[in-house]
Amino acid sequence: MIGMGAKLRERDAPAGDLRLANLTKRFGIFTAVDDLSLTIPQGSFFALLGSSGCGKTTTLRMIAGLEEPTSGQVLLGARDVTRLRPYKRPVNTVFQSYALFPHLDVHQNVAFGLRRRGKRSTDDDVMGMLELVQLRDYARHYPAQLSGGQQQRVALVRALVNHPQVLLLDEPLGALDLKLRRQMQIELKRIQTEVGITFVHVTHDQEEAMTMADTVAVMNAGRIEQLGAPAELYEFPATAFVANFLGQSNLLAAEAAGPAGSDVPVTAHGARFSVPADRARSDRGAVYLGVRPEKLHLVGSAAQVPSGHQHVEGVVTDASYVGVSTQYLVRTGWGSEISAFTANSGTGGQHPVGTPVVAHWDPRHAFLLPREPGQDDRTTPLLDEPVGAPS
Amino acid sequence: MTRVWRWLADRWVMGVALLVLGYLSLPIMVVAGLSFNRPSSRLSYDFDEFTLDNWRNPCATSDMCDAVVRSVQIGFIATVVATVVGTLMAFALVRHRFRGRSGINLLIFLPMATPELVMGTSLLALFVSAGVPQGFWTVVIAHVMFCVSFVVVTVKARLAGMDRRLEEAAMDLYASEWQTFRLVTLPLVLPGIVAAALLAFSLSFDDFIITNFNAGTTVTFPMYVWGAAQRGIPPQVNVIGTAMFVIALLLVGVSSLRGRRARRARIMSAVRPNGPS
Numbered sequence: 001m002i003g004m005g006a007k008l009r010e011r012d013a014p015a016g017d018l019r020l021a022n023l024t025k026r027f028g029i030f031t032a033v034d035d036l037s038l039t040i041p042q043g044s045f046f047a048l049l050g051s052s053g054c055g056k057t058t059t060l061r062m063i064a065g066l067e068e069p070t071s072g073q074v075l076l077g078a079r080d081v082t083r084l085r086p087y088k089r090p091v092n093t094v095f096q097s098y099a100l101f102p103h104l105d106v107h108q109n110v111a112f113g114l115r116r117r118g119k120r121s122t123d124d125d126v127m128g129m130l131e132l133v134q135l136r137d138y139a140r141h142y143p144a145q146l147s148g149g150q151q152q153r154v155a156l157v158r159a160l161v162n163h164p165q166v167l168l169l170d171e172p173l174g175a176l177d178l179k180l181r182r183q184m185q186i187e188l189k190r191i192q193t194e195v196g197i198t199f200v201h202v203t204h205d206q207e208e209a210m211t212m213a214d215t216v217a218v219m220n221a222g223r224i225e226q227l228g229a230p231a232e233l234y235e236f237p238a239t240a241f242v243a244n245f246l247g248q249s250n251l252l253a254a255e256a257a258g259p260a261g262s263d264v265p266v267t268a269h270g271a272r273f274s275v276p277a278d279r280a281r282s283d284r285g286a287v288y289l290g291v292r293p294e295k296l297h298l299v300g301s302a303a304q305v306p307s308g309h310q311h312v313e314g315v316v317t318d319a320s321y322v323g324v325s326t327q328y329l330v331r332t333g334w335g336s337e338i339s340a341f342t343a344n345s346g347t348g349g350q351h352p353v354g355t356p357v358v359a360h361w362d363p364r365h366a367f368l369l370p371r372e373p374g375q376d377d378r379t380t381p382l383l384d385e386p387v388g389a390p391s
Numbered sequence: 392m393t394r395v396w397r398w399l400a401d402r403w404v405m406g407v408a409l410l411v412l413g414y415l416s417l418p419i420m421v422v423a424g425l426s427f428n429r430p431s432s433r434l435s436y437d438f439d440e441f442t443l444d445n446w447r448n449p450c451a452t453s454d455m456c457d458a459v460v461r462s463v464q465i466g467f468i469a470t471v472v473a474t475v476v477g478t479l480m481a482f483a484l485v486r487h488r489f490r491g492r493s494g495i496n497l498l499i500f501l502p503m504a505t506p507e508l509v510m511g512t513s514l515l516a517l518f519v520s521a522g523v524p525q526g527f528w529t530v531v532i533a534h535v536m537f538c539v540s541f542v543v544v545t546v547k548a549r550l551a552g553m554d555r556r557l558e559e560a561a562m563d564l565y566a567s568e569w570q571t572f573r574l575v576t577l578p579l580v581l582p583g584i585v586a587a588a589l590l591a592f593s594l595s596f597d598d599f600i601i602t603n604f605n606a607g608t609t610v611t612f613p614m615y616v617w618g619a620a621q622r623g624i625p626p627q628v629n630v631i632g633t634a635m636f637v638i639a640l641l642l643v644g645v646s647s648l649r650g651r652r653a654r655r656a657r658i659m660s661a662v663r664p665n666g667p668s
């Protein structure tokens with residue numbers, strides 16, 4: 001920090017946690033962001049997931065100051081920045097559309113923010129950043145001469161080079177191939193921990209969100225459905241949306257009649273199951289009994305089900321071998337299809353299509369979710385991982 | 392036979408283009424040729440004898456050169472005013488939602504769509520009834536009026552094609568409103584503004600009908616030529632015409648050359664990645 005201008009130093013003072021308080025944005029009668037409240041601790045990596053059009057970009061724009069909230073507040077530490085102009089906020093954005101300046105070359109694009117903050121010699125910083133994203137040789141190219149992935153990397157370092165308090169990343173790696181994306185993820189994570197920048201990262205890549213983020217929030221129709229550590233969201237989702245948005249889940253329509261002891265007994269399609277009370281988001285009335293496909297084990301007969309496990313019987317209708325695992329679809333007695341992934345670890349034979357099987361699970365791996373009465377089973381009949389929808 | 396057809400089919404676009412180009416430039420060629428003519432009589436339009444006298448001495452008739460200077464002055468003032476006002480208007484129309492915006496968008500087209508004759512007479516009626524004496528400044532006012540429309544339309548097109556998110560990105564990168572305008576908006580819109588100014592100047596310089604109604608005793612170059620045509624046009628008029636054409640050609644040439652050179656420089660420096668900035 002020594003040697004930097006006073007202007008820079010002032011901005012580099014830790015700003016504190018980023019807080020959104022009852023943040024709402026309406027476009028006409030349409031509510032894009034609906035009463036959003038959350039706290040993102042300073043220096044943490046926050047991932048925002050959600051289907052297309054659910055309000056992620058709008059949320060980021062309100063944090064950056066590019067969109068004025070209809071109501072609510074944006075706070076940085078103790079400071080209310082809701083009405084602050086974008087250039088007065090220690091916040092930078094990697095835009096979903098890149099928004100590179102077409103009349104400036106790559107070097108000038110990246111130096112733009114440093115220059116505006118009165119930094120004289122920008123060359124070392126800029127070239128260092130370009131090195132990081134493997135674009136050193138492109139410093140004098142213009143954006144129109146770059147590929148989509150190269151432009152995206154320029155957009156990334158143009159924001160990153162400023163070392164803001166909060167970095168907003170709107171699908172910053174979407175245009176990169178898998179290898180480069182993994183490399184960039186590692187670099188981003190490294191910079192984030194080294195420099196202590198608060199990252200708010202929007203992505204469609206679940207794996208990216210899970211591996212990089214300290215906290216993941218799943219957004220749906222302008223609201224946060226659930227927020228927590230990645231493993232927490234995956235192991236114990238709060239809603240059916242989250243259960244199927246993050247990975248896949250078999251959700252069986254069930255009825256619960258309140259806890260009995262430490263368990264919640266439920267009835268689904270005439271069969272009785274039970275789930276530990278601490279795994280129940282709802283324990284009365286219409287519920288979903290949820291089990292992840294990889295937590296389902298297939299055996300040939302009910303006699304092989306380990307004690308303490310619960311099971312349903314069915315017939316294999318589809319089996320696809322994907323190397324590390326085999327993904328099965330099993331049609332249950334009442335007609336729904338549930339999916340089960342089994343690791344190809346050498347033990348246990350394959351189950352050909354058409355053979356009767358018993359799918360069993362440890363009740364501690366199941367969970368209960370609230371269900372709108374009248375809604376039927378929600379199993380994911382897709383055998384492949386749902387791919388993030390392109391924006 | 393088919394080969395002949397193929398040959399024709401491959402080249403007919405080129406051929407038509409050349410024909411049209413010839414059609415467009417023939418009158419200019421004639422003017423350029425006649426600028427080197429020493430006519431045998433005042434009313435002769437034949438090429439009689441080659442001379443450089445007209446070019447050596449373009450101000451043979453002093454009132455002609457006065458008219459040229461006056462037209463340049465009017466064109467300059469009208470261009471500056473129309474470009475500034477028109478650019479501001481274009482920004483307002485593209486960037487702000489306000490009551491009557493669509494009405495103004497329509498009104499902008501009116502001066503372009505109205506016959507000049509109607510514009511000229513109605514302006515005259517306005518000046519007379521308002522008691523404004525006609526002369527240099529009424530001509531300027533009239534020229535600003537019709538030039539503004541063209542400026543607005545030209546700049547608007549450029550501005551509408553510009554991505555607003557670039558300005559948001561600039562503001563996100565610590566540029567204030569004014570810096571954003573100076574560093575991002577203006578450089579991107581400037582080609583449109585320059586084109587609009589060139590257009591405005593050429594419209595003003597050669598306007599005759601509206602000017603004629605509102606000039607009083609002021610004589611612009613087109614009015615001089617019109618008057619001279621009755622008595623026989625001095626060959627120096629062709630010199631002025633040719634000179635204007637060459638200047639226009641040079642301006643266009645220089646700007647396109649500069650664009651090309653800038654592009655080449657970019658590519659060159661792109662090849663030498665760590666070259667000086």
Ligand SMILES: Nc1ncnc2c1ncn2[C@@H]1O[C@H](COP(=O)(O)OP(=O)(O)OP(=O)(O)O)[C@@H](O)[C@H]1O
Nearest residue numbers: 027032050051052053054055056057058059096391
């Ligand atoms: N300026 C605007 N005027 C009207 N509606 C808007 C505007 N900006 C966004 N919206 C609407 O708000 C909703 C949320 O948009 P937003 O851009 O935040 O989505 P997103 O979650 O970023 O989606 P994606 O993943 O596709 O980028 C969308 O339904 C969109 O149509």
Ligand SMILES: [Mg+2]
Nearest residue numbers: 056057096391
């Ligand atoms: Mg978006």
